[in-house]
Amino acid sequence: MEFFIDPSRCIGCQGCVHACAECDSHRGISMIHLDFVDRSSSPQTTPTVCMHCIDPTCARVCPADAIKQTADGIVQSALQPRCIGCSNCVLACPFGVPRYIPKIDQMMKCDMCYDRTAVGLKPMCATVCPSGALYYGPREAIEKNRRAHPINTFTFGRQVVKTKVNFMAGSTVEELEIDVANFMEGAGEQERREDT
Amino acid sequence: MHNGKVTLRQKIAPQAGLAGSVAAAVVVSSIFLGSSNLSHFDWALLPYALATIFSAAALTYRCAVWLQRPPTKRYWQQGWRLFWQGGVIHNSLYLTRLVIDNFAAQRFIARRSRQRWLMHLCLSWGSLLAFAVTFPLVFGWVHFETSAADLHTYQLFVFGVKLQEFSVDSVQALLFFNALNLSAVLVLVGIALALHRRLTEPEALALQQFSQDLLPLLLLFAVAVTGLGLTLNARWLHGQGFGFLALTHAAAVSALLLYLPFGKLFHIFQRPAHLGVGLYKQAAQAGPPAQCVRCHQAFASQMQVEDLKRVLSELEFDYRCNGPVLHYQHVCPPCRRKLLALNQGKNFPGVGVWGSGAGSTDDSGLLVSNAGPRPLTPDPQVEG
Incomplete structure (x- = not known):
């Protein structure tokens, strides 16, 4: 059983956001992010869960040693006795996942519903996602039924990041290079104005 | 990258090992000095002293390794820089307030839940009181003698110097002799509250681990129960089996001291980093x-x-x-x-439209897209 994310399938229903808050490991606080990609011009939304990096940047930049990776590759939420609320992890994660919770002065993040996935159940978000944007299941099923194919290697600048969670990409893509320069906010509007 | 980590560790380990050895040497010297060259050293407390020396070395080793990690080192350096640069008096007042709030009153835990707050107050203050009493006794820094003139008068010696005399029937004597019993009761209340949480709260049940969350409670329980048992034994069982109980208590305390550097309780030594981060956040907001x-x-x-x-x-x-x-x-x-x-x-x-149409569901419940992708921004022709 593996986790597969496909933002192109997200319909913005918020089901994952509410289901996430039901998770026993962080009850009442939703850890999943659901963002509008470019609200001014498109209703497209994108869900973000922790990608559970093989070599997690968040854990390495933590000054308090508060972020631990379990033997099965799950990067856990910050250990409460240790986390000192510095937000290093929030700023260092290349996927923008950890959240700083001011009320308790600590970081919290998606732990892939460890209480559920550790015993073979699906994470809450994948359980309720109606469009398959968040899918948890066997790799064979997704390879058979989707045109896009799963990858788990990303490039941010010169840094290659490998993750436990899979991301659905075009069939020819083996490594997703994150391009920032061509997606500057406001650039599209500028071009459209120039066209008209 | 992994080679880099090994190099860093290799670089840090000898320095940390030296720091640990120095810490052990300091504890041993302080025992010699404080007990006037072991003349006031209570040899019955030797196992406690040995466990303390080992624990001090291991704690210092781990702290040294931790402080050399790049993110910790940066906060450490920046924390001190900001402390000296930002006005020592102003910063000292700010840090004092943080110490009172976060370490004495532990209010940040109250924001998670009142029960956890009470639990942590009992455990931390109970344990601190116990350590404040036992360490000076174990090191021979403090010892008591009966006055030669009056058997009902006790004399308190600190670093071999007589500090005061008090009657064995006084309130002061009652407090002195029962400080450890009071700390044991506090710890037991804390353990009861912690166990209640760990047996009933879904969050705790989902994530707790034996070695990290239950073992420290078990160790504290063993120390508190055997410690209280010593008093109860002396008072009501006329010291029957006292030797065995004393040995069990020594074993439990030694196990707790040996666990300190390696498990969950190491957070006691890491938590002060919160003070440096407080200064850092203050400067970050102003910058x-x-x-x-x-x-x-x-x-x-x-x-x-x-x-x-x-x-x-x-x-x-x-x-x-x-x-x-x-x-x-x-x-x-x-x-x-x-x-x-x-x-x-x-x-x-x-080209195409992402997820156009409802798609169809396959046997496994997956929604099978029947369309190709589309760019995320709308097609200008459609819009116009």
Whole structure:
């Protein structure tokens, strides 16, 4: 059983956001992010869960040693006795996942519903996602039924990041290079104005 | 990258080993000095002293390794720099307030739940009281003698110097002799509250581990129960089996001291880093903000972003980018999430509309897309 994310399938229903808050490991606080990609011009939304990096940047930049990776590759939420609320992890994660919770002065993040996935159940978000944007299941099923194919290697600048969670990409893509320069906010509007 | 980690560890280990040895030597010297060359040393307490020496060495070793890790080292350096630069009196007052709030009153735990707060207060103050009593006794720094003139008068010696006399029937004697019993009761109340939480709260049940969450409670329980047992035994069982009970108590305390550097309780020594982070956050708020290179919104302090770039490089991560972005640290977290979706759209082959139509469901319950992708921004022709 593996986790597969496909933002192109997200319909913005918020089901994952509410289901996430039901998770026993962080009850009442939703850890999943659901963002509008470019609200001014498109209703497209994108869900973000922790990608559970093989070599997690968040854990390495933590000054308090508060972020631990379990033997099965799950990067856990910050250990409460240790986390000192510095937000290093929030700023260092290349996927923008950890959240700083001011009320308790600590970081919290998606732990892939460890209480559920550790015993073979699906994470809450994948359980309720109606469009398959968040899918948890066997790799064979997704390879058979989707045109896009799963990858788990990303490039941010010169840094290659490998993750436990899979991301659905075009069939020819083996490594997703994150391009920032061509997606500057406001650039599209500028071009459209120039066209008209 | 892994080679880099090994090199860093190899570099740190000898220094940390030296620091640990020095700590052990300091404890041994303080025992010699405090007990007037072992003349007041209570040999019955030898196992406690040995466990303390080992624990001090291991704790110092671990602290030294921890402080040399790039992110910790950066906060350590910045914390001190900000302390000296920002006005020592102002910063001392600020840190005093933090110490009272976070260490004495532990209010940050109350914000999680009142029960956890009460539990932690009982456990921490109970344990601290016990250590404050036992360490000076074990090291021979404090000892009591009966007055030769009056058997009902006790004399208190600190570092071999007589400090005061008091009657064995006084309130002071009652407090002195029962300080450890009081601490044991506090610890037991804390353990009861902690166990209640660990047996009933879904969050705790989901994530707790035996070695990290239950073992320390078990060790504290063993220490508190055997310690209280010594008093009860002496008072009501006329010392029957006292030797065995004393040995069990020594074993339990030694196990707790040996667990300190390796398990959950190490947070006692890490937590003061919160003070440095407090100063850092204060300075970060006052300083210039970092603006996202993509959306131009302020998202963090420039100081922290620059520090992180340095730390990432020391950890052998290379998030430097070509072109106008320069470094991925210049992109704010919400934009990083959006960029993932935007780049997915960019890399889908062909044109079309993402997820148009309802699609169909296959045997496994997957929604099978019946359409190709579309760019995330609307087609200008359609819009116009």
